[in-house]
Amino acid sequence: MYKLLLCARYLRTRYIALASIISVMLGVATMIVVNSVMAGFSTEMRGRIHGILADLVIETISLDGREDPEAHMKRIQEVAGDYIVAMSPTVEVYGMLSFQYIGQWITHPVTLIGIEPGTKAQVGTLSEHLGNYQPEMDADGNLIRPARRTMDQPPDWELAGEFMKYRRMRAEQQRLFSLNTDTDVDLPPEEQGKHPGAAPFATKNLNPFDDPGAPTQVEAVTEEVDAAAPDRGRLYVGAGLISFQYEDKETNTLKTKPMIQPGDNVKISTVNAGRPPDAVHFDATVVDVFRSGMSEYDSSLVFVNLDYLQEVRGMVDPTTGARSITTIQIKLKDFADADKVVERLRSAFPPGLYTVRTWEQKQGPLLAAVAVESAILNVLLFLIIAVAGFGILAIFFMIVVEKTRDIGILKALGASSSGVQSIFMSYGLGLGVVGSGVGVVLGLLFVWKINTIEAWLTWLTGIEVFDQRIYYFPEIPTHVDPFMVTWVALGAVGIAVLASILPARRAARLHPVQALRYE
Amino acid sequence: MNDNDHVSPASLSTGSGLNLNHCLPNPAMTNETVKMPQSHIQAVAVEKTYRKGEHRIPVLRGVDIDVHRGEFVSIVGQSGSGKSTLLHLLGLLDVPDVGEVNLYSQRIDDLPERSRDELRNRVFGFIFQFYHLLPELNVVENVLAPLMIRYSARDFWKRRRELRKDACELLETVGLSHRLNHKPAELSGGEMQRAAIARALIGKPEILLADEPTGNLDSSTGQEIMELLTGLNGVDDLTIIMVTHDESIAQQAHRIVRLTEGRLQAWSDAA
Numbered sequence: 001m002y003k004l005l006l007c008a009r010y011l012r013t014r015y016i017a018l019a020s021i022i023s024v025m026l027g028v029a030t031m032i033v034v035n036s037v038m039a040g041f042s043t044e045m046r047g048r049i050h051g052i053l054a055d056l057v058i059e060t061i062s063l064d065g066r067e068d069p070e071a072h073m074k075r076i077q078e079v080a081g082d083y084i085v086a087m088s089p090t091v092e093v094y095g096m097l098s099f100q101y102i103g104q105w106i107t108h109p110v111t112l113i114g115i116e117p118g119t120k121a122q123v124g125t126l127s128e129h130l131g132n133y134q135p136e137m138d139a140d141g142n143l144i145r146p147a148r149r150t151m152d153q154p155p156d157w158e159l160a161g162e163f164m165k166y167r168r169m170r171a172e173q174q175r176l177f178s179l180n181t182d183t184d185v186d187l188p189p190e191e192q193g194k195h196p197g198a199a200p201f202a203t204k205n206l207n208p209f210d211d212p213g214a215p216t217q218v219e220a221v222t223e224e225v226d227a228a229a230p231d232r233g234r235l236y237v238g239a240g241l242i243s244f245q246y247e248d249k250e251t252n253t254l255k256t257k258p259m260i261q262p263g264d265n266v267k268i269s270t271v272n273a274g275r276p277p278d279a280v281h282f283d284a285t286v287v288d289v290f291r292s293g294m295s296e297y298d299s300s301l302v303f304v305n306l307d308y309l310q311e312v313r314g315m316v317d318p319t320t321g322a323r324s325i326t327t328i329q330i331k332l333k334d335f336a337d338a339d340k341v342v343e344r345l346r347s348a349f350p351p352g353l354y355t356v357r358t359w360e361q362k363q364g365p366l367l368a369a370v371a372v373e374s375a376i377l378n379v380l381l382f383l384i385i386a387v388a389g390f391g392i393l394a395i396f397f398m399i400v401v402e403k404t405r406d407i408g409i410l411k412a413l414g415a416s417s418s419g420v421q422s423i424f425m426s427y428g429l430g431l432g433v434v435g436s437g438v439g440v441v442l443g444l445l446f447v448w449k450i451n452t453i454e455a456w457l458t459w460l461t462g463i464e465v466f467d468q469r470i471y472y473f474p475e476i477p478t479h480v481d482p483f484m485v486t487w488v489a490l491g492a493v494g495i496a497v498l499a500s501i502l503p504a505r506r507a508a509r510l511h512p513v514q515a516l517r518y519e
Numbered sequence: 520m521n522d523n524d525h526v527s528p529a530s531l532s533t534g535s536g537l538n539l540n541h542c543l544p545n546p547a548m549t550n551e552t553v554k555m556p557q558s559h560i561q562a563v564a565v566e567k568t569y570r571k572g573e574h575r576i577p578v579l580r581g582v583d584i585d586v587h588r589g590e591f592v593s594i595v596g597q598s599g600s601g602k603s604t605l606l607h608l609l610g611l612l613d614v615p616d617v618g619e620v621n622l623y624s625q626r627i628d629d630l631p632e633r634s635r636d637e638l639r640n641r642v643f644g645f646i647f648q649f650y651h652l653l654p655e656l657n658v659v660e661n662v663l664a665p666l667m668i669r670y671s672a673r674d675f676w677k678r679r680r681e682l683r684k685d686a687c688e689l690l691e692t693v694g695l696s697h698r699l700n701h702k703p704a705e706l707s708g709g710e711m712q713r714a715a716i717a718r719a720l721i722g723k724p725e726i727l728l729a730d731e732p733t734g735n736l737d738s739s740t741g742q743e744i745m746e747l748l749t750g751l752n753g754v755d756d757l758t759i760i761m762v763t764h765d766e767s768i769a770q771q772a773h774r775i776v777r778l779t780e781g782r783l784q785a786w787s788d789a790a
Contacts, residue, residue: 006656009655409652410668411612412612414639414640414669415636516647
């Protein structure tokens, strides 16, 4: 009883000891904040990657692909149909994206993914990232324009009416321009001859050999409606590829300036499936802009309509009409079964020709890097709490010296050494509980209000603490893991108790006579 | 008071194999009508040497003392004569280098630590020159401290009302009923010493060990404390051993023991 009473009284009256646990408190709060933010980033990132990659992918090792996706999908159904919700055949190949902006040609290396939007949307997230499905908001979050499409409409390659209008307007402008100048200054004639799509408003003839060359004025006028029609190649282009960010000097906010918009044409260069592979070029109309939030994807992915990409790359057998694919994306009912399904698919598809991987395996190095980073940070932060433990140790020694006489009195009254020791141990425990408790509350409050705090810090220092250009999130994402909080709190309490062992033992070993002489 | 003790000796948890029945007063013996002086606590040829760095300082050089039940003994001597050390040895706060301490002729100085802690709690009550109250606790809590040490937290909580009542009654006896919830820092020296006496008595000890109980008090307050002590000695048959250097205080005991340079000088009957 005396132990509890004295321990409680010491807790209430020794403010110096409370000062010593401020370090524990701050350590705990920091660990919770850092872990929550890192977990927030990581879950957000994983969610985005996962959405784009689908649960499982079967890839052919050669970029030429394999024929007959239907047979492949049937085989997959046979092997692991019970676990599978949806599949989508795709063709993945590298390429280049070029477009004209203020008179300059801009080229980016890209990954071309030929997809069927309907099935692709079933295996991962697609609609969520497309501009047509996003309502337009102003800076204060007020709705300017509702989304052009609702989420229940599957994505397709149609150009939205608004952009079709824009395209017609551009075609008309172009026509008037060519009427005025009487020459086509935009493109040299030989270029137009080779690539009909390069000047979509000029001609819609897809066969280059039938094209007589630069269109005459008469032709342009008669084909006015046709000229505005989109190309056969349709694209969803990553937002990072076709826009740049700049800081508005007046409002000091970050703005994104698109260089082209849906309805515009771009040039795509890639290789065909021939042996040896040969360069191929084609023109395509941007149908929508794709924004996943993963800057790596937004600045490298271009989705193309699968059938056209297959045609351009020569992946259609001219005699049988069979089409080839390079990848089948698979969505599972439960991602927990992924390893099992991977095993089955690996045995069904020969490893020399195909690789079967989960999205995590595909993004292994990135995810591993994040995990290692997080682990190292945790070790470092825990060391901070350990340092705080030494502070407690020092202050406890002081308190034991200060309380020497009281320890003597207690022993004279019959308190045992272990009893005296447990006073100071439970004092340490109490300090640890208070410190880590307050730390947990503080940390959770900080996590809860982190975006307000960030805005306030930015205002106070004038430096953007959380730069959207770097992190690609409009807000700081957080994820509080109750297990992590529990472990951090317990660890801090443990350190406080460990730090009080030595002073408590010293108190227990004090000789009562020596202690009482202390006057 | 001793007859209706809180805990029967059989229920003591010594945990060390010590049977305290031997150490506690045997009712058959205390009720003996024979006027044979019965040894209550006894030091036999105790020696104690302290080390101060390289030097060995002999404090007690073979002291024999025998105190009977209900006796009031003063130990007098100059500073450094070893009188406090003798008191500490008798109260088991320290162990003699040579010799033994007996309680009812049972050796107690070589008992394991736990049993000695238990004896200090149950058999001895201590009063110090500097009162030695715990500054964080108020008067009632200070008085209750020995009982808090004796009982587990659960037992204490169950009996807290009863024990608190005992403490308040005891404080009334020593004349402190108006200061129950004050902190020691708010009390005068005399009041603190009264509180310390109440604390020494709450555990219903058989032997009260007082180390210069009046040493820090003015003579009239000191006299009040002495009256309190002699009253306790008379009423409760309490054995009191008091260390003092003040002759007039020492004279109020039944018997005076003089120590000079660690040796017993003389026995004298004060009365």
